[in-house]
Amino acid sequence: MAPLQAASSLNWALIGVVLVVSVIVGKAIYNVFLHPLRSYPGPFLWKLFPLARWIRFSHGDLPFYMRELHTKYGPVVRIAPNELAFCHPQAWKDIYGHRSGGAPELPKYEYFYRAVDNIPRGILNAHRDEHAALRRQLSHGFSERSMQLQEPIIGSYVDLLVRRLQEQCQGGAVGLNMREWLNWTTFDVIGDLAFGSSFDCLEKSDYHPWVKLVANSVQQTAAMHVLAGMGLRPLIRALLKMTRLAITDNQKLVAAKLQQRIELGVERPDFLEAFIKKKEAGEMGFWQIAANAMILIVAGSETTATLLSGALFLLTTNPDKLEKLTQEVRSSFNNDDEITLSSVSRLSYMLACLNESLRMYPPVPTGMPRQSPKGGCFILGKFVPEDTVVAVWQYSVNHNPNFWTEPDSFAPERFMGDPKFKNDQLDAMQPFSVGPRNCIGRNMAYAEMRLILARIIYNFDMVIADDSRDWVKIQKAYTLWKKPALNIHMKPVVR
Known part of the structure; x- marks a missing residue:
């Protein structure tokens, strides 16, 4: 038998x-x-199974490869059985903007924005009605009046940054890792504006454990997106319970910092004041506030520091542009006290340099995916079936020669009406997105970036170190960049 x-x-x-x-x-x-998407072009293996797309994503070079795909296949590429990537200015409006007839905007793709599904929703992944309510509460902290009240807070940390850099350079020009110094500054600022106290990064010239966790979680979050996209959310929950991931430790630090802010018991012009009042009225829970605070920390610090790092790299590798910006900054002010959040708004070439940095080195180089609604929708004039994942990939659209003259050249003049760039389609670049879910902190980000960059340029001459000349080329890009050291020789200006 x-x-x-x-x-x-x-x-x-x-x-x-x-x-x-x-x-x-x-x-x-x-x-x-x-498949309903069979008519859309794309790599053959990517049409077969989503695994090919996720493997490329896990390598950290998908945003760069996406540029090649659009060059080969056109403005719409099928990058997974049920996912389309777009590269066209109109796609921003069709995917992220307000829809005609009062129809709701395309919903966010759940598996991307909420890979970990057992934590409260925040403003980034809340459903439509909840998002509108959260945005109304947060808008007070980002209002013009609040920014005026916040100026002494922000300015104090920029003052400290300049002092600490000058201390490092007492013997003359010194090579410094400016990625670290910019990270420390923006985290200290957002710590104070969100929780009432900084992380003391600048004071100690070192990373707070939380700042390290955010940096370490970039690749871990990418892995979470891969697992969630493959339908393996239960595995994510198990990993969070069984292992010490940076994401879990991040939640604990947020909770501790939030509790300290609540215990202050004083009214402040910060981002969480309205939420705390809601909690006191019994309309909001502690962990819901914590979820929003975690989003604010990353969105309000990591992305700002990333853009400033990119701006310093692009300026120091294009000395003629740096010289022109230096002339504008140093001829506009007589001393540091004159450089304020309001006064830096007059620096037109400064704004052009920041916009060109956002184009060439967007802090979020990937696509921020949405899902086509029930009944489907039209994008770029062609019908997209319901439940299709759709997104505009920022790095690709920002470097597409169909929309930009010399797309690989750092040319701030394209944002100043230079005739050479008259055919550039400036609306192809949307680093803060568009529509009802665009970035609420846009004005704050621009003001903070201008102030920090102006104070650095006013006080220091800069030369890129040889070991950082390929800084962008050697980076990995997931949802955010995994940035290596950015070494720049800093020499204090003698007045």
């Missing part, structure tokens, strides 16, 4: 293998020849 039982087991195993192979082959045939 034993041989018969073994043969029977083998037969069942073979039947199982045949069934699995049949399902896989059948799914592949459906995805290529019968």
Whole structure:
């Protein structure tokens, strides 16, 4: 009987293998020849299964490769069985903007914005009605009046940054890792504006544990997106319970910092004041506030520091542009006290340099995915079936020669009406997105970036270190950049 039982087991195993192979082959045939997206161009293997797309994403070079795909296939590329990537100015409006007839905007793709599904929703991943309510509460902290009240807070940390850099350079020109100094500054600022106290990064010239966690979580968050996109959310929950991931430690530090802010018991012109009042009125829970605070920390610090790092790299590798900006800054002010959040708004070339840095080195180089609504929708004039994942990929659209003259050249003049760049489509670049879910902190980000960059340029001459000349080329890009050291020789200006 034993041989018969073994043969029977083998037969069942073979039947199982045949069934699995049949399902896989059948799914592949459906995805290529019968799927509603079959008419959209894209790499053959990527149409078969989503695994090919996720493997490329995990390598950290998908935003760069996406540029090649758009060059080959055009403004719309099918990058997974159920996902389309867009590269066109109109796609920003069609995907992220207000829709005609009062129809709601395209919903956010759940598996991207909420890879970890057992924590409260924040403003980044809340549903439409909840998002509108959260945005109303946060808008007070980003109002013009609040920014005026926040200016002494922001200015104090920029003062400290300049002092600490000058201390480092007492012997003359010194090579400094400016990625660190910019990270420390923006985290200290957002710490105070969100929680009533800084992280003391500038004071100690070192990373607060939380800042390190945010940096370390970039790749971990990318892995979470891969697992969630493959339908493996239960595995994510298990990993968070079984291992010490930076994401878990991040939540604990947010909770501790938030509790300190609540215990201050005083009214402040910061971002969480309205939320805390809601909590006191019993309309908002502690962990819901914590979820929003975590988003504010990353969105209000990491992205700002990333853009400033990119701006310093691009300026120091284009000395003629740096010289022109230096002339504008140093001829506009007589001393540091004159450089304020309001006065820096007059620096037109400064704004052009920041915009060109946003184009060439967007802090979020990937696509921020939405999902086509029930009944489908039209994007770029072509029907997209319901539940299709869609996004504009920022790095690709920002470097597309169809929309930009000399897209790989750092040319702030393109944002100042230079005739050479008259055919540039400036609306192709939307670093703060568009529509009802655009970035609420846009004005704050521009003001903070201008102030920090103006104070650095007013007080220091800069030369890029040889070991950082390929700074962008060696980076990995997930949802955010994984940035190496940015070494720049800083020499204090003698007045």
